[in-house]
Amino acid sequence: MRVVVTIQHPGHVHFFRHPIAELEDRGHEVSVFARESDVAIDLLEAYDIDHEVLAGESDSLLSLAAVQATYELRLLRRARRIDPDVIAAIGGVAAAHVASMLGAKSLVFYDTEHASLITKLGYPFADVICTPDCYRDEIGSKQVRYPGYHELAYLHPDRFDPDPDALEAVGIDPDTPFAVVRLSGWGASHDVGHDGFDDPRAVVDRLEDAGLRVLLAAEGSLSADLEPYQFETSPDRMHDLLAHATVVLSEGATTAAEAAVLGTPAVYVNPLSLGYTTELDEEYGLLFEYTGEERRVRGLERAVSIVDEPAETWERRRERLVADRVDVAALVVRQIETLAQSREKSRSPTAAETGHP
Structure with a gap:
């Protein structure tokens, strides 16, 4: 399957770096697109993750709107050539918008209730929104809750061993x-x-x-x-x-x-x-x-x-x-593969369409 991952913050690199590696190990094609934000690009390079930078940093809410528009337009152009099964992101405004225009599935992870601008712009277009069990908002049928935190995608003891x-x-x-x-x-x-x-x-x-x-x-x-x-x-x-x-x-x-x-x-x-x-x-x-x-x-x-x-x-x-919480990186991989499979099923021709029983 083909997966696009979008990165707009250093924390997104940490969150997705293990799922990206596991998806590639399982034979899937993963394309990573990023926006410059603090040390996000430095982290992608430190972890040797292939990526393309689509937009620069912003220094105000006004400039953020312009940068976001540039990022979405360029992401749309790149994704149209890739024809991804799933576009995954944290927050997921660009991912949800672009996926909806291309017929791909969008998978959004989020844990910040008071980020109302992001949720208002992204949630209505997303296919699946994964939140920790403790997330306070009820989103509806597209919400998938899990027993964990974003930080356990990269700091679970199975993933991280501190270096003294x-x-x-x-x-x-x-x-x-x-x-x-x-x-x-x-x-x-x-x-x-x-x-x-x-x-x-x-x-x-x-x-x-x-x-x-x-x-x-x-x-x-x-x-x-x-x-x-x-x-x-x-x-x-x-x-x-x-x-x-x-x-x-x-x-x-x-x-x-x-x-x-x-x-x-x-x-x-x-x-x-x-x-x-x-x-x-x-x-x-x-x-x-x-x-x-x-x-x-x-x-x-x-x-x-x-x-x-x-x-x-x-x-x-x-x-x-x-003991109470899950390895969130493994959950991310499962969610992406499940959503990609659902897209393939929805695109498969029915017996009536093919003329075969």
Whole structure:
């Protein structure tokens, strides 16, 4: 079968890289098309995934509309030549639109309830929408729920084994407790009107006072006094650092969830709650969600308090999570193959059409 995968964010590369490899190993043709976004192209190259870049980055909502239109038009032209059985994506606006024009099947994965612009533009055109069980919205008959999280497509223990050598690359001794602090850029369409820590310097100072070495991963610029805390590592090594951190303090939900499924306690500080952040908090106690007015103060103090808690606590909780949830990469492959088969059946001529019983 012929499959098209679209990539518009670094997280999409992580999510699809194992399914792409497995589909190709099973003899299927996979074409990957991407839009430049942060380190997405760097990741595709790091993982040696053949791809074609169809559009550049955007720096505002207005420019995003123009970039998206360019991306969809070029994707339509490429896909028309390929005649894919399935076009798969996260969010899936371009995938759903192009598939509907070509008679292909579209398979969309999503986990972000408050991204209403994406869901309004993409969901009506999609054939199948796969969401985690904890996704709060009911989509209808095209929705397929599964017991897992996007992050388990690439961080399930069957898929990922943390490399301790990543610590040396950023100057961290294996015995040194450290915190990874993820500061968001707040430029996404669903971030409008929201913000994060107003004084990152105070965050760093408080964590250092608790005995933690601090590594900053920030979108956008930092003040000169904080630049030494911003670490440099290849984009495919970030998860190694998350796995070995003492605690992760994040304004971004994805980074917090990645840490949690790796068994590293994560503190998520953001006014927007999601189904999966709440479940990782209430069901597994691996993520601590702070969304209210005092979220910055309360979240920072929770991150500090984690320093004194035994590592065995998080190991036990992670074991239970892994036992409850599926290998999402394997699920992606099954969903793509099933949808491709349904398209083939719908295109096969009936007995009446062929004249044969």
